[in-house]
Amino acid sequence: MKLLLDENLIPGFSAILQELGYSARHVYDVGLDQTPDEEIIAFARSSGETILTNDLDFTRIMALSKEVFPSIITFRLGALNPTLFREIVQHNFDQLIEPAEEGNLITIDDGGIRIRKLPLYR
Incomplete structure (x- = not known):
């Protein structure tokens, strides 16, 4: 699982993930800070990364897009x-x-943890 952390998460979280054996980078690492969420989603889709965020906008965008990827945590x-x-x-x-x-x-x-399969509207 490759992970891309949104700017609303502490950049140091990517180092924690790496220490625990996960492939992770922050949007700052790839020059996507101050970038619209739709562009971050497109980047994560093309790079095969799952987005980690505190921002509910990513969930809303993915729900409306009817796309399957990227996954959002x-x-x-x-x-x-x-x-x-x-x-x-x-x-x-x-x-x-x-x-x-x-x-x-x-x-x-x-x-706990809730998991909803994409796309939400089939």
């Missing part, structure tokens, strides 16, 4: 600090590899 946890982020990745990300590769909207919140 949305964190809905309030204050997401590096310690909590590392814990979530260590305990949950191995089970998200297959859903991310198949095209899904994945939400991680206080209630």
Whole structure:
């Protein structure tokens, strides 16, 4: 699973992911900071990356697009600090590899993990 972190996530989160064995980079790393979400989605689709974000706009855009990729992992946890982020990745990300590769909207919140297959409207 290749991961692209949106600008609303701490850039250091990509280093945490890399330390844990995941291929990850931040939008700053590829010159996509201050870029519209639609362009980030197009970039992730062409590069085969799953987007990690706190931004619900990515989910809305993908739902309306009727596209299958990229997968979006949305964190809905309030204050997401590096310690909590590392814990979530260590305990949950191995089970998200297959859903991310198949095209899904994945939400991680206080209630757990929800996975919705893309496209939402068939």
